[in-house]
Amino acid sequence: MASIAPATPPTTGTGKLLRLALRLDAVVTGGNGLAYLLLAEPINDLLGLSVPLQRGVGAFLAVYGVAVWLLARPATVNRTAVLGVVAVNALWTVASVAELALGGLDVTVVGAFWVVMQAVTVGGFAALQYLGLRASR
Numbered sequence: 001m002a003s004i005a006p007a008t009p010p011t012t013g014t015g016k017l018l019r020l021a022l023r024l025d026a027v028v029t030g031g032n033g034l035a036y037l038l039l040a041e042p043i044n045d046l047l048g049l050s051v052p053l054q055r056g057v058g059a060f061l062a063v064y065g066v067a068v069w070l071l072a073r074p075a076t077v078n079r080t081a082v083l084g085v086v087a088v089n090a091l092w093t094v095a096s097v098a099e100l101a102l103g104g105l106d107v108t109v110v111g112a113f114w115v116v117m118q119a120v121t122v123g124g125f126a127a128l129q130y131l132g133l134r135a136s137r
Helices: 015-038 042-047 049-073 079-101 110-136
Strands: none
Touching: 015 042, 015 049, 015 079, 015 110, 042 049, 042 110, 049 079, 079 110
């Protein structure tokens, strides 16, 4: 007589999307933070972002990148923490564009392009993380 194994839910890959979005965010954010910390002078020349601003933001981004990576590690991610990451990413996106639009950042043309592209990237991470979170319910 054949035994019947308990049914397991099909793998939909939705958990994979969330984990991928978190890991991509962690790597890009952490790498950006390290670049701001280690290459502040040349980045200042190219983008016009002040060295003290870069170092402060770089330290935050490096730590944030590690935290997001660690969040993505467990088999079951903390949904509340992921919502926090989505909120921080959305806030970063809006604040970056607002600072640029209101003249809070005195940057070069290349720097303005960088700020916008960074905001688009971070906003994309927020959207992917939110979609991954919703799909993994």
